[in-house]
Amino acid sequence: MILVKDISKQYGDFTALENINLEFTNGLYGLLAPNGAGKTTLIKMLATLIAPSKGEILYNGKNIVAMDEDYRSLLGYLPQQFGFYKNYTPKQYLLYLAALKGIGKKEALDKIDDLLEKVALREVTNKKMKKFSGGMIQRVGIAQSLLNDPKILILDEPTAGLDPKERARFRHLLTELARERLVIVSTHIVSDVETIANEIIMIKNRQLLYKDSVERICATLDGHVYETTIPYEQLETYRRQFVLLSEKQERGSMVIRFIHKGEAEANWLPLAPQLEDVFLYEYRDDIGEEV
Amino acid sequence: MRVLWNELKKILTWKMLFLLVLLNSVLYFFLIEFDIEHFPNGRPALDSYNIGIEMIEKYGTHMDEEEFLDFKQAYDEQVKEADQYLQSRREFVEAGLVTYEKFKHFDRDNEELNALHSKVMFEEKEVNTFWELQERERLIEFYDMKDELRGYDNAQQKQRMEELIASKKYGVYPEVVIMNFRDFIGNVTIAILFSVVLVISPMILKDRSRQMLALQYTSKKGRNLFKTKILAGLISTFSVITALLIVYFGVYSLNDTSMYFDVPINTFIGNASWYDPTFFQYILLCVAAIYLIGFVFGLLAMSFSSFVPNSMALIGIQIPFIVGMIIVIGGPLMRYIISIWNPQWLAPTVYSGMIVISVIFIILLWRREKNRDIVL
Numbered sequence: 001m002i003l004v005k006d007i008s009k010q011y012g013d014f015t016a017l018e019n020i021n022l023e024f025t026n027g028l029y030g031l032l033a034p035n036g037a038g039k040t041t042l043i044k045m046l047a048t049l050i051a052p053s054k055g056e057i058l059y060n061g062k063n064i065v066a067m068d069e070d071y072r073s074l075l076g077y078l079p080q081q082f083g084f085y086k087n088y089t090p091k092q093y094l095l096y097l098a099a100l101k102g103i104g105k106k107e108a109l110d111k112i113d114d115l116l117e118k119v120a121l122r123e124v125t126n127k128k129m130k131k132f133s134g135g136m137i138q139r140v141g142i143a144q145s146l147l148n149d150p151k152i153l154i155l156d157e158p159t160a161g162l163d164p165k166e167r168a169r170f171r172h173l174l175t176e177l178a179r180e181r182l183v184i185v186s187t188h189i190v191s192d193v194e195t196i197a198n199e200i201i202m203i204k205n206r207q208l209l210y211k212d213s214v215e216r217i218c219a220t221l222d223g224h225v226y227e228t229t230i231p232y233e234q235l236e237t238y239r240r241q242f243v244l245l246s247e248k249q250e251r252g253s254m255v256i257r258f259i260h261k262g263e264a265e266a267n268w269l270p271l272a273p274q275l276e277d278v279f280l281y282e283y284r285d286d287i288g289e290e291v
Numbered sequence: 292m293r294v295l296w297n298e299l300k301k302i303l304t305w306k307m308l309f310l311l312v313l314l315n316s317v318l319y320f321f322l323i324e325f326d327i328e329h330f331p332n333g334r335p336a337l338d339s340y341n342i343g344i345e346m347i348e349k350y351g352t353h354m355d356e357e358e359f360l361d362f363k364q365a366y367d368e369q370v371k372e373a374d375q376y377l378q379s380r381r382e383f384v385e386a387g388l389v390t391y392e393k394f395k396h397f398d399r400d401n402e403e404l405n406a407l408h409s410k411v412m413f414e415e416k417e418v419n420t421f422w423e424l425q426e427r428e429r430l431i432e433f434y435d436m437k438d439e440l441r442g443y444d445n446a447q448q449k450q451r452m453e454e455l456i457a458s459k460k461y462g463v464y465p466e467v468v469i470m471n472f473r474d475f476i477g478n479v480t481i482a483i484l485f486s487v488v489l490v491i492s493p494m495i496l497k498d499r500s501r502q503m504l505a506l507q508y509t510s511k512k513g514r515n516l517f518k519t520k521i522l523a524g525l526i527s528t529f530s531v532i533t534a535l536l537i538v539y540f541g542v543y544s545l546n547d548t549s550m551y552f553d554v555p556i557n558t559f560i561g562n563a564s565w566y567d568p569t570f571f572q573y574i575l576l577c578v579a580a581i582y583l584i585g586f587v588f589g590l591l592a593m594s595f596s597s598f599v600p601n602s603m604a605l606i607g608i609q610i611p612f613i614v615g616m617i618i619v620i621g622g623p624l625m626r627y628i629i630s631i632w633n634p635q636w637l638a639p640t641v642y643s644g645m646i647v648i649s650v651i652f653i654i655l656l657w658r659r660e661k662n663r664d665i666v667l
Binding site for chain 2: 044047049050068069073075077079081082084085096097099101102105144148
């Protein structure tokens with residue numbers, strides 16, 4: 001179990017995170033926030049790359065920094081951006097990282113075959129990575145994070161560069177992995193975690209906003225999400241008055257999905273809130289006083 | 292061990308080895324080739340070299356009074372040989388140059404005599420006698436002045452010269468070989484230091500700018516990898532220095548100076564030193580100094596590589612640093628490492644200082660690396 005206790009992080013005068021308290025047990029956690037909200041800072045603290053300015057992170061009661069390699073042995077980490085040696089093949093690259101992870105060569109070779117199969121890169125095992133697309137590089141990154149069969153898997157924006165098919169495959173892989181380990185996935189793409197996360201963590205204004213199941217987070221907007229059809233001319237008025245979640249044109253009119261916390265009008269159709277609605281609502285730009 | 296091997300492979304790539312060969316080819320032709328191709332460099336350097344070998348073969352590595360008399364006798368015989376040669380040549384007899392004395396002190400304003408003199412000295416390559424006599428005279432002159440203090444700047448130099456005279460370590464052997472070696476080793480040092488910096492400089496920066504640290508530092512090995520990288524850097528430095536020394540000393544062997552190896556360096560003309568190694572021991576001392584400076588350069592290159600923001604900044608720091616250091620080190624700390632014309636404390640102090648500074652640099656960088664936030 002990982003316990004994040006009163007964590008704050010400051011870079012000079014800038015505060016990136018403030019008094020964050022979290023508890024992670026097994027399962028999949030989706031860390032959901034827009035870019036620049038402090039997700040990567042939190043993730044990097046969990047990966048021991050950044051030290052908290054205040055507070056500490058404990059794994060089974062022990063400080064993760066003090067645990068040193070005992071903690072890192074349990075860790076699989078995929079950074080948002082990671083480096084590779086362009087003249088290495090995936091096999092050479094994974095062997096290099098396996099050595100750093102303390103995995104014997106023979107064991108690593110078996111594991112690499114297996115992982116490259118899992119991320120659909122078996123055919124390019126011995127091809128130089130300089131010829132790879134962004135999606136292929138990302139899949140090599142996912143494979144490296146699993147090399148040491150980690151108990152704690154931390155993935156920062158893992159679906160960046162993946163096409164829809166690869167995303168779907170990746171979600172299946174995550175579901176499988178999360179059955180017997182702790183998986184933390186940081187993303188700003190709601191669909192990456194909406195259907196697979198046991199819990200969603202949202203950070204706002206440098207502080208923890210939610211850490212709860214998708215259902216309970218969605219319940220915060222129960223009865224406030226509507227859909228209606230309006231003439232195009234009224235769109236600007238609605239934009240000013242409500243938090244618009246989506247807009248689409250249909251037979252010369254506009255079908256809009258929006259949030260309103262007051263009395264509903266007769267032609268508004270109430271809808272069940274989705275996680276994306278909460279995301280858009282919580283991280284909205286300045287909205288009119290109506291909401 | 293695998294981690295170390297992997298780091299070594301990252302440093303000593305084929306591309307880097309190619310660059311190393313290219314750099315050394317250029318530096319060899321600009322700096323080193325002359326000291327190999329043109330040794331001994333004309334005359335009387337060639338005669339000096341040959342007479343030196345003759346002295347070592349006949350008298351060993353020290354020459355006493357009796358041996359000096361023998362040397363003088365050899366000179367007298369060669370003078371007779373020169374006399375006979377001159378007398379056997381009609382044009383010299385007609386010009387009145389029938390003895391070596393007359394040949395030596397000929398009227399330089401007389402164009403006819405000048406032409407004859409030039410003919411025997413420069414055109415008749417097979418006639419060595421006159422060049423050899425000139426060199427023998429110089430050596431005899433130095434031997435005659437062996438007990439004189441030949442200029443000093445301070446009391447320590449004077450005392451050292453007196454010590455050398457008292458222990459009969461006179462500077463009387465031809466200096467052509469050691470002068471050539473000094474030029475050679477000074478230029479080899481420049482080539483080796485440039486090579487070390489070329490190979491070592493990018494190693495830490497590359498991983499940082501490629502954003503490899505996030506993966507490396509979250510592995511089991513973690514930030515200790517920095518120490519492994521330093522070790523790999525030092526091993527690479529050692530390998531580069533050793534390989535280049537093998538190549539350059541292989542080339543130096545063409546100068547064929549091994550006959551001089553047992554001669555104490557204080558017995559070469561104008562070569563008074565604080566210590567008294569043989570020529571071979573002096574070579575070993577220079578080799579040791581190259582390793583030492585090489586490791587210092589390697590450690591400093593790794594230090595710069597650890598904190599500069601990019602390759603351009605690295606080049607910007609490294610080039611003035613290397614050029615400056617080579618100017619400072621090349622002369623007093625390599626070519627004249629134990630010469631009495633530098634204070635006795637200079638070389639040990641500067642070498643120790645460089646080691647201490649570079650080690651402190653690395654320790655500070657390790658402490659920084661252990662705790663710094665890996666933001667990018």
